Amino acid sequence: MNMKSLVTGLIILLTGCICKAQSNQSSAAEDFKPSTLNQPGQEYPQVNSQGYVRFKVKALKADSIRVTLGLGGHNGTVLTKNAEGYFVGTTAGPMDEGFHYYHLIVDGGVFNDPGTLNFYGSTRWESGIEVPAHDQDFYALRDLPHGNVQQVLFSSKSTNTVRRAFVYTPPGYEKDKSQHYPVLYLQHGWGEDETAWSNQGHANLIMDNLINEGKIKPFIIVMTYGMTNVARMGGIRSFKVDTFQRVLTEELIPFVDANFRTKADRMHRAMGGLSMGGMETHAITLAMPGEFGYYALLSGGTFNSAELKDKAKPRLIFMSCGSREKPDGVNNAASELKSAGYNAVSYVSPNTGHEFLTWRRGLYQLAPLLFQN
């Protein structure tokens, strides 16, 4: 896999400077509305119809507030103090559609925007904002049958801990007690945790909507912490997957198969992940090809036929990324794998980078390809 582009992507993720690079707009339309991810009753931050974001933070005696979101890379958006003591400011241009992490630098300290909900990313609970995407319907909360997201606590002897996972069970799971389901093990990225795929990713809503439209056969999704923060800032290259591999394959999978109505065999078990979760997927599926029948890397590198040779053949290899990442990477890898006789699919998310809209779209493309035969 391409480690350099992955690390570059992670650095972009950390600095929060994902933006529409070609934007030259100098003024924003005055149709700002509160972000859908604001805390109850909070008016700011706001987003306009073009994707500009406006911030307003109260700190009467502060000297400076900078937001780590905006054009201009690492500098983000500098707020200015108005006559009432509020710090206000608007991004210099429209942000990419979708979800973005950010925080405030208040007089030199790192704090969250008190207006927004928090999301775990960059190894901290960050502020989050949503720029409405033109295709947001596929992950919208609608009035239709919904699956549940269950917090489960499982015993891990290998780490001597009780560990947490979230299990998405599809609509109808509680009612038809005879049905058994395939399972996708779905990993978050570096600096995130087991909450990311449902909180930021809306994985449950994507599934509910696809199932309601009859576009997929229902399956279970299991999300747990990939222990990726063992290697903290700067230490990604030294990350060892072994500890997590044991938790996943020797502890979590048996727990899920014992406690949920799964189809407990390789051809009904998939592994996928975003960014560093893709790296984990790559390593674990190659190390244990008998465990999983479907592999998915979302902005998480590529497979090649040489490394797969002489191993149990997967039914699908899915590789995706945003158009602002390295689309040639996943497209070329899929071509190479197809030439070698593999069922490989690549997908490139339009006008997005190393960020959650890319991965929501990736899951939306992936789900119909899983467990169909």
Place this chain on the structure above:
Amino acid sequence: MNMKSLVTGLIILLTGCICKAQSNQSSAAEDFKPSTLNQPGQEYPQVNSQGYVRFKVKALKADSIRVTLGLGGHNGTVLTKNAEGYFVGTTAGPMDEGFHYYHLIVDGGVFNDPGTLNFYGSTRWESGIEVPAHDQDFYALRDLPHGNVQQVLFSSKSTNTVRRAFVYTPPGYEKDKSQHYPVLYLQHGWGEDETAWSNQGHANLIMDNLINEGKIKPFIIVMTYGMTNVARMGGIRSFKVDTFQRVLTEELIPFVDANFRTKADRMHRAMGGLSMGGMETHAITLAMPGEFGYYALLSGGTFNSAELKDKAKPRLIFMSCGSREKPDGVNNAASELKSAGYNAVSYVSPNTGHEFLTWRRGLYQLAPLLFQN
């Protein structure tokens, strides 16, 4: 119910000044450890063996940081800037055992402590800290069979929304498909939401531990948003319970009975709540005595025999509070109800006020009394 003491309790909750009033200690033991509610890898805030809390916040260019937790009432703890630009400070005395909400005032702005996890209270996601309680074992995470906390999304025609609830299903729920369970509908307090009883209250762990010790028969707990923030700051007296009553009794209960293996009758259905959730319990059980067979008010007022007269008789009336609230209120109410022939029980949590350790202990006392006949 005693509205005045309830409002006083809410004000105490808001200002975060709950503390051991009699403390005269002038110096803290130097055995501080990171709070168990810190974000991963964060060293501060810390708590010592006596219950003092120490804060350390980086903000090189800030002029002042005050923490809304500490002795001295509303003023909390003022931090002082050290040579490295960190703001540091320790509460002037030990805090009550258990969970406390707080936030920072940084140069006049309200921000969370970047060191801690966040918890929804006071109508915002607040910083949280845990002062280890001498009896913390009853809500500790142990290596034993655990129930699940399931996020469910249900359709509410009366409010034209899709609403969220959390459903605790006990260990074994997934395995023995023939067993049906009683249900406790358990409400949060003012300014909180449906996440409070599991995040701050550890309701799931309290149940797991009680079940593991054979002290209770397993039951389901359902937690949803009581819509208490419709009346925001200062408007508590004008709160009308009708809208929530309809969501609960006409929409959520039928949904739960249709989607979980419940015993769907009055004698296997309880309602309880803390603080304003107790107020809701009081109002809804009196309005619809045919719905619930067990009533529980945790720091949420009292019942009297006059208001219960000529209504279907509950099997249990449980009333509790902290010793720093008004223990005479719940004790006298229980005596009066017992004289009138009701099965009434009061419980007073030692050395606590209007705060979550009181309510954790309340649930621990309540659970063995529910659904036993």
